[in-house]
Amino acid sequence: MDFSLSKTENLFLQMIRDFTENEVKPLAAEVDEQERFPIETVEKMAKLGIMGIPIPVEYGGAGGNNVLYSMAVEELSAGCATTGVIVSAHTSLCAAPILEYGTPEQKAKYLPKLASGEWLGAFGLTEPNAGTDASSQQTIATVDGDNYILNGSKIFITNAEHAHVYIILAMTDKSLGVKGISAFIVEKDFPGFSVGKKEKKMGIRGSATCELIMENCVVPKANILGKLNGGFGIAMKTLDGGRIGIAAQALGIAQGAINETVKYVKERKQFGKPISAFQNTQFQLADLQTRIVASRLLVHQAAYKKDQGVPYSVEAAMAKLYAAETAMEVTSKAIQFHGGYGYTREYPVERMFRDAKITEIYEGTSEVQRMVISGALLK
């Protein structure tokens, strides 16, 4: 067993921290305040290969792995959680399933564009009446010659407004329930496809979360991803991978908040000494940092197992559950340490607190993660 980072991982951290510090963090407050999608950051990340970290070189990716990818999402999120989720949704929820389930033609067509960041990816499963219960899909796909015709809508879709390609789940055979769901690769220019209203969110306010509308949307049969009626399995497996990304995002938010807090408690003086000199501060920080490091070990474990090609659903669920709840705990305490200043937008912990909450909700709520974990335990 070896817990030390490899030289490559250390060099990668140096790179991603340098990038985050100079390109991501300085925009975080503005992206939040103006609910602005940081398109310029996405372009910069594309140039550096950050949009295709675990994608093989033959498909135009960086040839990295999921451990490096999770490190990237963590570091980016420590600076700006919006930027972290853009990369996570793009990579885990769009590029990864195409790599996993795509035909050679689909991979050749979509992966180079996604891995290079020329195209941004998104994923559409959730519907107004199908959240945690994803089986209640109301989007319908019917055959029309060489095409499928999709009708329905998806909500809360990360990257929606700026994506070029979407993985969309739709019922191909309603009589079969979850076994009648299929996955489709849908391009934004396909006839009948449109992006609907943008959500006004509490946190990750720059991530362009919108509704997707399909009105007689024409999707070539060649764009069905995986087997016909095999979409639910694809969606669940995809979310397993996505949870590594979201766990890394939560971890990054937590570490970012601790970093801000450590800086603050050393500077802030009350009763004649820095508040870092109070044992209350010291003990609480010790507990929080321990939780963060435990979260990181869980994230790295899940990513490592995915890289090794062994089952990792439970590990990913644990990582997401624990990291998300850690992020909530840490950001809440971080504000407390900052006192009144922490409640203002003068300090980034206020934003981090709002950003943290979503990590307990999307890509499977904490309750869903507990179901996955206990299900494996009690089977």
Add this chain to the structure above:
Amino acid sequence: MNIVVCIKQVPDTTEIKINPTTGTLIREGVPSIINPDDKAGLELALRLKDQFNAHVTVITMGPTQAEDVLREAYAMGVDRAILLTDRKFAGADTLATSHALAGALRKLDFDLLITGRQAIDGDTAQVGPQIAEHLDLPQVSYLQHLEFDGKKTFTIKRKIEDGYEMLQVDGPCVVTVLSGAYKPRYMNVRGVVESYSREVEIWGFAQIEVDESKLGLVGSPTRVHKAFSRGVKAAGELYEVDANEAAGIIISKLKEKFII
């Protein structure tokens, strides 16, 4: 077109802190980085690679851990990396350093040799011009911008105190680059992933043909007689006086400190 860039691994001096009670340097935990002027030089080389398909070699002289900066250079996009390391080079001042580097550079074929203007741990700005002299090549220091005609001529903007000079020189030549001249690119993910699987050539005394008497401590005309810290900052003086008197105090203090 072949370019060689000399880079140096240095402690990040902006991270060095002084122990407030003893006045000594706290060196622990200070990260090692590519010297900023050298990194700008590396960026210049990589831009020429992008534009003219130049082949870029980096060379660094230092202890074995200096390999780290070569790995970083690979991750930024260079083609070849050489680590010049030997106990015989230890303790070298700028002249002895330049002899060792010049010895290695004689083994390489290049049209342009790039160094940083100066290293942040020494601030001497000497090694680049000294190498140029040993290799009998023309030099342009304080480079702010460079244009290449695609054949053999470089037009160089050299920054001076109150403006700049435009100079023209044919390759091969040596330039020393200012850190502000080119904003270095970030490493890229693929470069990082592949960096440690690429070869870093290790060269030592055996690979260069330089008389041992010119190298290391033996070959260094200068010696450190003593080193000392600047000491703890004394408490400042505070005056509560009218504006006229205040201006007088400020001026006399600044004169005393040779600031004006």
Add this chain to the structure above:
Amino acid sequence: MEISAYKGVFVFVEQRKGNVQNVSLELIGKARDLAEALNEKVYAILLGANVSDKANQLIAHGADVVLCVDAPELADYLTEPYSQAVCHIVNEYKPSILMLGATTIGRDLGPRLSARLQTGLTADCTKLEISEEKELLMTRPAFGGNLMATIVCKEHRPQMSTVRPGVMRSLVADPSRKGEIINVTVPFNKDKFRVKLLSSVKEKSEMVDISEAKILISCGRGMGNAECLSIVNGLAETLNAQVSASRAVVDAGLVSHDRQVGQTGKTVRPDLYLAVGISGAIQHLAGMEESDYIVAINKDKHAPIFQVADLGIVGDAKLVLKQLTERMKK
């Protein structure tokens, strides 16, 4: 090397467009101290085209001998012709010490000469003195100014050093001083002149990176209005300084973000940091407390800025700056 054959303290005189630079006069002033300690003479090396008339100025400032090379090849500074000329003089006259200004000329020429002459060179010295063994002790900052080192060059001559402008003091010119002027002819090898000067352009130094500025005048909330800023700009021009600001002033849109000092701005380490109307939030102090000399002007005598200031003035920054500007202009 026969060390005892090398005698005399030599100063490379820097002239630009025929104007002798102050740093060279400062070096001649220092050379007098050193020469007296050694009981040797001060030599000024004057290179250029049509510059012979400057020799008397050098003597008035303390040179005993002016070695003048007046040649068209030396009209503008270029590394190679200047290196050939100085090397020729060193080989002929064998100096014990050779000093140059640590300018873009001296720091280009110095290392080239040291390599050609195979001797040591110590850059940016802040202190020069003669030891009991009659050696030159050259003290300079290292590690970004965190450490000082005294360097010696025992077995090679000349002992070379560069010194930054403003570090040494020039002597008051004495027109009655007598000295010798020797015109030297240099046999140039023009085949080695490979760099061509196309043009030389003077620029106003406005867009300087504040982290490289020697003098910074930094304004805070207390000076955060257009009127105060124009006073600050006026003083900055007089002092050849750059203007920076605290976050409050940048956020108010009065100064651009690239001039912000502090944790979310830049870290600066100028020779002089003049903080006006800055109270000194910890985030600001983190960006400037390593400055060499800190002067703070603030109304509130309890302002934290005074804890890091070398010189603190409690008062109205606007009024003090007005006075300062007026007196500096004189």
